[in-house]
Amino acid sequence: AQSVTQLGSHVSVSEGALVLLRCNYSSSVPPYLFWYVQYPNQGLQLLLKYTSAATLVKGINGFEAEFKKSETSFHLTKPSAHMSDAAEYFCAVNPGISNFGNEKLTFGTGTRLTIIP
Amino acid sequence: DGGITQSPKYLFRKEGQNVTLSCEQNLNHDAMYWYRQDPGQGLRLIYYSQIVNDFQKGDIAEGYSVSREKKESFPLTVTSAQKNPTAFYLCASSPNPGQGIYGYTFGSGTRLTVV
Numbered sequence: 001a002q003s004v005t006q007l008g009s010h011v012s013v014s015e016g017a018l019v020l021l022r023c024n025y026s027s028s029v030p031p032y033l034f035w036y037v038q039y040p041n042q043g044l045q046l047l048l049k050y051t052s053a054a055t056l057v058k059g060i061n062g063f064e065a066e067f068k069k070s071e072t073s074f075h076l077t078k079p080s081a082h083m084s085d086a087a088e089y090f091c092a093v094n095p096g097i098s099n100f101g102n103e104k105l106t107f108g109t110g111t112r113l114t115i116i117p
Numbered sequence: 118d119g120g121i122t123q124s125p126k127y128l129f130r131k132e133g134q135n136v137t138l139s140c141e142q143n144l145n146h147d148a149m150y151w152y153r154q155d156p157g158q159g160l161r162l163i164y165y166s167q168i169v170n171d172f173q174k175g176d177i178a179e180g181y182s183v184s185r186e187k188k189e190s191f192p193l194t195v196t197s198a199q200k201n202p203t204a205f206y207l208c209a210s211s212p213n214p215g216q217g218i219y220g221y222t223f224g225s226g227t228r229l230t231v232v
Contacts, residue, residue: 042226044221
């Protein structure tokens with residue numbers, strides 16, 4: 001069974017500062033990993049995903065994440081925070097090897113990012 | 118443009134009433150999912166369907182029912198047996214449930230409030 005842990009339910013950073021949102025995963029097989037963003041009263045939007053190609057993945061809105069197998073981590077970063085980045089962010093995992101028909105994404109509990117002007 | 122449409126965006130229900138939330142997709146995706154979102158609890162899976170005319174219970178199916186008569190549609194009924202239905206409900210879909218590489222596409226959600 002797979003799982004994800006997001007460290008910190010709330011993170012605050014100043015505008016222009018580095019954004020770092022942490023995600024650690026547990027999976028018995030090499031996983032696929034995802035980051036989603038959710039703005040208030042909206043659905044989730046895919047930011048980026050790791051699918052066993054490059055370990056450094058670039059996504060939309062200037063975000064990127066690095067897959068580190070040795071640390072079982074997939075942390076999300078952005079060099080310079082913008083006010084529009086304020087949202088909730090979810091990490092998710094899916095096993096990379098098909099167990100045909102039985103895979104479902106497992107989501108973390110989310111991290112709410114606040115940007116301080 | 119292809120996507121998932123959830124309606125209505127806001128829904129109010131009186132105690133003891135059943136209500137149905139609509140979810141329609143034009144992405145030609147095989148699998149569809151319903152999640153419930155409460156503050157601080159992340160996403161909890163209610164039901165999912167990997168093919169037409171078949172669906173399975175998720176982690177919190179009690180008090181809910183679904184149908185999958187068409188590939189494009191996966192409506193969720195919140196019954197009077199659901200004791201605390203006030204929440205944000207999200208519908209999602211994926212192209213092939215056996216290929217985890219794709220992830221999910223989400224609708225914009227329905228906020229249900231019991232009055």
